[in-house]
Amino acid sequence: MEQSRETFGSQIGFIFAAAGSAIGLGNIWRFPYLVGMYGGAAFLVVYLAIVLIVGVVCFIAEVSFGRHTRQSNVGAFKSVNKAWAPAGLIGILAGFMILSFYSVVGGWAIRYFFQAFAGYSFADPAASADFFGAFVSSPLAPVIYHGLFMGATIYIVYNGIQDGIEKYSNIMMPALFVLILILTVRSLTLPGAHEGLEFYLKPDFSRITGEVLLAALGQVFFTLSLGMGSILTYGSYLGKDDNIPYVSTVVPLMDTLIAFLAGLIIFPAVFAYGFQPDQGGGLAFVTLPAVFDAMPAGNLFGGAFFFLLVLAALTSAISLLEPVAAYMIEEYGWTRNKAVLIMGTIIFVVGIGASLSQGVWSHITFFGDNFFDFLDNTSGNILLPVSGLVTAIFVAWVWGSDNALREATNDGAIKFAWGNLWANVLIKYVAPILITVVFLSSIGIIPVGI
Ligand code: PFF
Numbered sequence: 001m002e003q004s005r006e007t008f009g010s011q012i013g014f015i016f017a018a019a020g021s022a023i024g025l026g027n028i029w030r031f032p033y034l035v036g037m038y039g040g041a042a043f044l045v046v047y048l049a050i051v052l053i054v055g056v057v058c059f060i061a062e063v064s065f066g067r068h069t070r071q072s073n074v075g076a077f078k079s080v081n082k083a084w085a086p087a088g089l090i091g092i093l094a095g096f097m098i099l100s101f102y103s104v105v106g107g108w109a110i111r112y113f114f115q116a117f118a119g120y121s122f123a124d125p126a127a128s129a130d131f132f133g134a135f136v137s138s139p140l141a142p143v144i145y146h147g148l149f150m151g152a153t154i155y156i157v158y159n160g161i162q163d164g165i166e167k168y169s170n171i172m173m174p175a176l177f178v179l180i181l182i183l184t185v186r187s188l189t190l191p192g193a194h195e196g197l198e199f200y201l202k203p204d205f206s207r208i209t210g211e212v213l214l215a216a217l218g219q220v221f222f223t224l225s226l227g228m229g230s231i232l233t234y235g236s237y238l239g240k241d242d243n244i245p246y247v248s249t250v251v252p253l254m255d256t257l258i259a260f261l262a263g264l265i266i267f268p269a270v271f272a273y274g275f276q277p278d279q280g281g282g283l284a285f286v287t288l289p290a291v292f293d294a295m296p297a298g299n300l301f302g303g304a305f306f307f308l309l310v311l312a313a314l315t316s317a318i319s320l321l322e323p324v325a326a327y328m329i330e331e332y333g334w335t336r337n338k339a340v341l342i343m344g345t346i347i348f349v350v351g352i353g354a355s356l357s358q359g360v361w362s363h364i365t366f367f368g369d370n371f372f373d374f375l376d377n378t379s380g381n382i383l384l385p386v387s388g389l390v391t392a393i394f395v396a397w398v399w400g401s402d403n404a405l406r407e408a409t410n411d412g413a414i415k416f417a418w419g420n421l422w423a424n425v426l427i428k429y430v431a432p433i434l435i436t437v438v439f440l441s442s443i444g445i446i447p448v449g450i
Helices: 011-022 025-037 041-069 073-080 082-118 125-137 141-158 162-188 193-201 210-223 230-235 244-272 283-293 298-332 336-356 371-408 419-442
Strands: none
Touching: 011 162, 011 230, 011 244, 011 298, 025 041, 025 082, 025 210, 025 244, 025 283, 025 298, 041 073, 041 193, 041 210, 041 230, 041 244, 041 371, 041 419, 073 082, 073 230, 073 298, 073 371, 082 125, 082 141, 082 283, 082 298, 082 336, 082 371, 125 141, 125 283, 141 162, 141 298, 141 336, 162 193, 162 244, 162 283, 162 298, 193 244, 210 371, 210 419, 230 298, 244 283, 244 371, 283 298, 298 336, 336 371, 371 419
């Protein structure tokens, strides 16, 4: 039975797909705005530490678990232990919630791509902020762009052409990377850039609180696409001879590099132009036009940048819709087309609420947040880490970390230098305990402070 499941043609196919899922709006939009809100370099340091200690460790666990069971999310838990099936559901719910606001931001990126034709020169920083605010708070335009983004996602998954899109997109990703490098140089050489660099790279550890730790933890899961079955599902397509420790390090490394560079573009510009670093979800959209405006052929660079960003966001969105649809197919026997259309449409409708909460519905709050932030915070800070915790515990203690290590090393055939550390310490104790401690500290049970 195992033989009949299709696998990626090669290891590089997995790397393409997983990087396509991981690299997206999380790196360019979400990461910088969290850094800005949660204390700059202090957040960055915590984030990098968590990528290493929890991110890569859980990534290896998800890929191994996926390849071993050759199932997607809920099915994977079930096939090892029936009682654990609900564990996979947390991830499905997270994916559903994430895609509904993710698609709204994807729509913003499409809108900013079109801005290339009119140009990115706003009169001054305040005008750029006004432009963004007026756009996202209007009742119709952002909903239409959200519809375009979600429509494209549904179209791709419906027609089962995600492989093609992923390959195509990953050929374009080096272009995004080069563009990011060029923008980094431009931003770093802006007059007044040093203040931004200091904010981004010189940590003030007194700013670390439980809330900062939780936001960083949530962002690690979000950006690596962990905790909702995307990476697990891709792992299920990985070939028996492929090198799990290798692919599980390369993808997070690329992802982290892109996020880090995004910060190097945004923060120098934030301070050079007098923007507010802690303004939240508008940060990248408000700041980047100033960077484009300060370059020759800025419209061209800006247009290319947002085009590639939309593409990167689409490959992530595909990997969000796919597990949600797969769940309806596997659990309820829906046809693929029905699952994609119905779930995609529901996500679109929920996303309309997220979009309107930036304007006409901003007064409606859930636990103090507007609907958009509620979706963003609940999925990122609660559902993904909880799902990650459950997966880590399951892999280490129910399936068993020895079995997991055997899977990760292809029965000992490949070298995994820190494999024993991973199996006996990191996935068994360090990752679950750290996630738990961060949760407890964020609700004030364990105090953090230096
Ligand atoms: N990792 C994607 C990003 O950083 O943009 C978002 C994402 C995709 C989150 C898939 C979760 C997921 F399962």
